[in-house]
Amino acid sequence: MITVAVSGAHGRMGSTVVQAVSAANDLELVAELDHEDEISTDTVRGADVLVDFTVPAAAQTNVLAGLAAGCHVVVGTTGWTPEAIDSVRQAAVDSGRNVIIAPNFALSAVLAMHFAALAAPYFESAEVIELHHPNKLDAPSGTAQATAKKIAEVRGSAPMPDATEHDPQGTRGGLIDGVRVHALRISGLTAHEEILLGNPGELLTIRTDSFDRASFMPGVLLAIRKIPQLQPLTYGLDQVMDLPGR
Amino acid sequence: MITVAVSGAHGRMGSTVVQAVSAANDLELVAELDHEDEISTDTVRGADVLVDFTVPAAAQTNVLAGLAAGCHVVVGTTGWTPEAIDSVRQAAVDSGRNVIIAPNFALSAVLAMHFAALAAPYFESAEVIELHHPNKLDAPSGTAQATAKKIAEVRGSAPMPDATEHDPQGTRGGLIDGVRVHALRISGLTAHEEILLGNPGELLTIRTDSFDRASFMPGVLLAIRKIPQLQPLTYGLDQVMDLPGR
Amino acid sequence: MITVAVSGAHGRMGSTVVQAVSAANDLELVAELDHEDEISTDTVRGADVLVDFTVPAAAQTNVLAGLAAGCHVVVGTTGWTPEAIDSVRQAAVDSGRNVIIAPNFALSAVLAMHFAALAAPYFESAEVIELHHPNKLDAPSGTAQATAKKIAEVRGSAPMPDATEHDPQGTRGGLIDGVRVHALRISGLTAHEEILLGNPGELLTIRTDSFDRASFMPGVLLAIRKIPQLQPLTYGLDQVMDLPGR
Amino acid sequence: MITVAVSGAHGRMGSTVVQAVSAANDLELVAELDHEDEISTDTVRGADVLVDFTVPAAAQTNVLAGLAAGCHVVVGTTGWTPEAIDSVRQAAVDSGRNVIIAPNFALSAVLAMHFAALAAPYFESAEVIELHHPNKLDAPSGTAQATAKKIAEVRGSAPMPDATEHDPQGTRGGLIDGVRVHALRISGLTAHEEILLGNPGELLTIRTDSFDRASFMPGVLLAIRKIPQLQPLTYGLDQVMDLPGR
CATH class of the missing domain: 3.30.360.10 (Dihydrodipicolinate Reductase; domain 2)
Known part of the structure; x- marks a missing residue:
């Protein structure tokens, strides 16, 4: 059983994630954080994975806070600079946890x-x-x-x-x-x-x-299930899907 | 049995018309005219209907010659001015035969x-x-x-x-x-x-x-079969098809 | 301004109709009836048109009650026998109001x-x-x-x-x-x-x-707007749309 | 420049292959064999590759003859038993030439x-x-x-x-x-x-x-170009295309 925390849990995407995680037999929802809630060891309640669908401006901060709280982190926001990605990768390596950033989860x-x-x-x-x-x-x-x-x-x-x-x-x-x-x-x-x-x-x-937004859920659930076995930083759902490359 | 003459019978469209008319049980092909052949009472051999798929430049001349030879005329060329259409309509009225002009026979x-x-x-x-x-x-x-x-x-x-x-x-x-x-x-x-x-x-x-060009044949055959019952001049296959209008 | 009452206003279709009518500039929602509410002169509050999306079992009763309350009636339920349609037509003629029955409003x-x-x-x-x-x-x-x-x-x-x-x-x-x-x-x-x-x-x-259900709303609004000019009984949205027939 | 012989060159598929090979700048057509012609060192005229689109019954014989004549062989017929494939593989190994068998070249x-x-x-x-x-x-x-x-x-x-x-x-x-x-x-x-x-x-x-049949030509040309670098026996165009597998 993988335990999951969702930040932005009352937003449109976040609430869809809450539903999808709750409906999955192999996942347990342990924390729903509002976009105003702090992400910390206390609030994520020991979740293995934090899923973040808040706004691009908050994404980097949330990822770093999630790693610091001991979670693997799945992020769905866009607009990442190469520098931001590098800094997240370093934080992931340091924390021993993994991050998946995906611009499209369908x-x-x-x-x-x-x-x-x-x-x-x-x-x-x-x-x-x-x-x-x-x-x-x-x-x-x-x-x-x-x-x-x-x-x-x-x-x-x-x-x-x-x-x-x-x-x-x-x-x-x-x-x-x-x-x-x-x-x-x-x-x-x-x-x-x-x-x-x-x-x-x-x-x-x-x-x-x-x-509709439900189309993103199979991709989100796949990321949650696979993240423990991945590299510190994975960019793009195609990498998570392990599609044969060219 | 409706008898049919085809002008431009060795061109790409014309030869397809020749095949389609030959294959139809209720139509009889009585004359195949090359694009250089004159259209006259002699050459159309008493055909009820002349089908003309030559070039736009020759279309009006061919239609008038076809009417003069006693045929109803089905024409597939484009580029008709309102004046040319009027002149063809008048010739059709005078000859007691009918003309169908259609930019698209599909x-x-x-x-x-x-x-x-x-x-x-x-x-x-x-x-x-x-x-x-x-x-x-x-x-x-x-x-x-x-x-x-x-x-x-x-x-x-x-x-x-x-x-x-x-x-x-x-x-x-x-x-x-x-x-x-x-x-x-x-x-x-x-x-x-x-x-x-x-x-x-x-x-x-x-x-x-x-x-492919075969797609025009059902429309051409429909025109051949319906032309005796139509007005002196019909423009557009939708008019031949008697589609309920708006 | 056409005034509208909706029965079954809290069901899935009914609530979508309530929204669509409220959003239309030329329509005014004057009554929302629950599926348990009686349809009467009192409850329809003078509506010109009653829209009924309850269950097939109740449809005929509701239509007759709507006519008795002085409304034109638009019904979206299926399963009408020829006898039921005849009886509704007669009631419509008697009441001087019109009925539209449509199995599909898309x-x-x-x-x-x-x-x-x-x-x-x-x-x-x-x-x-x-x-x-x-x-x-x-x-x-x-x-x-x-x-x-x-x-x-x-x-x-x-x-x-x-x-x-x-x-x-x-x-x-x-x-x-x-x-x-x-x-x-x-x-x-x-x-x-x-x-x-x-x-x-x-x-x-x-x-x-x-x-989704929104796809039925343009058809429902069209029926509401046209019903005053129609026959006592119209069956099928194609009749309302006045499509050229065959 | 790869030289190519085509057997069944006057059949429907064969004649399309003849056209496609003739139109390719990097390929030279050196022999067109009728389905009655023998395939031999003489008739293939030193072709690097023999393309065979005759009938299933003749396919195995033709492939073996092509190998014996010193050609790589591309075959488009279906209905190969595992035993026939094995025997062709062995003949290919012995001859130092390669064979591609593909049920579908589109x-x-x-x-x-x-x-x-x-x-x-x-x-x-x-x-x-x-x-x-x-x-x-x-x-x-x-x-x-x-x-x-x-x-x-x-x-x-x-x-x-x-x-x-x-x-x-x-x-x-x-x-x-x-x-x-x-x-x-x-x-x-x-x-x-x-x-x-x-x-x-x-x-x-x-x-x-x-x-139309033209849809098979890009696959046939690809097979002709790649066959010298492949294994003695390749079954299926997907193998020729080197698609990333699962």
Whole structure:
């Protein structure tokens, strides 16, 4: 039985984590911390693992406090600088506990990106479509950007076939490292990505749909279960999933 | 039994029409004209219907010659001016024969556009994706443009929800009459269109795939069979299909 | 301003209706009735329209009570016999008020079925895939059954091409009036249907996704707004939407 | 420059290989053998690689003849018994040349199956849809069967969630090693497969489309280019692609 503390337990993500941990037979929820509560040996109540889904600004402080309180720490916030990651790694080594930082906990999104990178060297054409709810401020999504960059990295420099001469309205989408990315904003959708890879006569499509926050829970639970066996610092859920690399 | 003559019978579309007419039990192929052959009472050999898939430049001349030779005429070329259409209509009235001009003979493409127009008034969001082979020179496709315009026409002026503030690479696609259109060019594809219509909690997707020229044949055969009962001039396969209109 | 009363206002659907009506500028919520509350002139507080999403067993009683209380009535329950519908129609005529009964209020689902019926006569092949969450007890869904029946009705008796000779596991799905229906049960999904229509060289796909109960609200609001102008009894949201028929 | 001989060069697949080899800058076509021609040192004209797409009955004889003529051999036929494979392996070892046997040369189909196997352990639900032209005699396709078996193998024994109690028409598809498989036969389609993997709140979809024989050429060319560096016997294009395994 792995014991778990959740910080930010009353936030939207935190409360979903509380539910998911409570429902898992092999995990025991021992502490729910509000975002205002201090993280300390007292408050984490001996938890093996602290899960932190508070705000990016507090993430580094929370991780260090979690390590100091004797926990492995799973963090879901983004915006980490290389320096912050280094400082967390050092603290993890010193404490004998491990940290997982992941920008995206949706297994299907992580797998889609990984598969796109494995497949891209074999195809002439690759384009990315991302579809989100219309309240999103940025286009394209961070995941689509990361996907395009990964495809570009593995493809090498061969240009994709494209005879387009006239595109007065800019319908061919945006170029990210040479890969076309298209962003749709549609009422009713949540977060979706589709990667199309084509050769003469064939098409490979990889699509990931996140319908709600529950989509992050299998990834969070996986991280909780695996963290004791990992390195002091692991960045990215693909590393936790131990996907065969390229 | 309807008798049929095909002009441009050795071109790519024409030879496909020849095959399709020959394979149909209720149609009889009586004449195959090369694009250099004159269209006359002699050469059409008494055909009830002349099908013309030559080049736009020759289309009007061919239609008038076909009418003069006593045929109903089905034409698949594009680029007709209103004046040319009027002149053909008058010639049709005078000859007692009928003409069908259709920019697109793929039933699924015609239906997709028609359904998009019927559905659009009921949805907050509507965007169009078109996907083609990478040898296409223009983006977006004529069909995608026509689809976006039709959607815009029936939606009225209510803006679609879209909170996008940052889109440095232009990934949100091109605007056609207020409707976002996205064009993909992928090896292996032929001609495809997808229309997404969204409301809170629901999505309607209408997709049409044309895999090869055979996709135009059901539309051509339908036109051949229906032309005797139609008006002197019919523009658009949707009119031939007698789809319930809006 | 149309005034609205909601019965079953604390149930799952009812409370969603309460929210949707409250959020609409042209509608005013004047009464929320619990499923135990009596529906009467007193309790509906002069509402123009009563919306009832209680249980099938109570539906007829509630409609009659709503008419007696002077309301038009919009009902979302299923399981109506022809006799019950007739008796409601008579009561509506007598009261000078109108009733809308709809088994499905999702606009996209109603449109998908309607479009499938318009398109099916033009295609050789038609099959239906429905995808739902794994807690569903019945396969296929009522909507998929209704879709298959509608397709069968308009196609006539021409058999679909299918050379299958060996299918030991029964992978070709179930036959409903000669139309193949395939049911998937997948974690993460809610309620989805895809209709595929094929001819040589072309495919038309119509897909509807319902992600949550919010998907029924545009249909409910449409019914509330249109009911004063309709017949005494309207069955099916497609009738409310005034879709061009066949 | 790798020199290539093609046997069955006037068959449907063979002639497509002839075209693809001729169009590749780094390959030289030195011999086209009819299916009646003998394969010998004389007829292969010193080719480094022999590509054989004749009939299963002739495949083993052709491979042995190709090895004897001093060629590496790429074979696309199916129906190999373990004994036949062993005998070919031994002949390859003796001759110092290599053999690749692949049941499917479509890169996208091979990748789709490989990715499904990598992803399946992370998902509660997995089902397979395969879609083909209506002239196919067997359901499901060999690729869909192989995909289902691979998914079953990596999933372990945990049952998928499925509350279905009533399915009178058999719409839930066929069970292959515990994985539901659905087969569609639709005019206009060629060979397509879609694998759906679901967890609460998320879906991963992997889809492969083969539109025509050209889809096998990138796989064939890859095999020709890699065969000199491989083992005496390689079975399956995934082995040639050096995909990271599980």
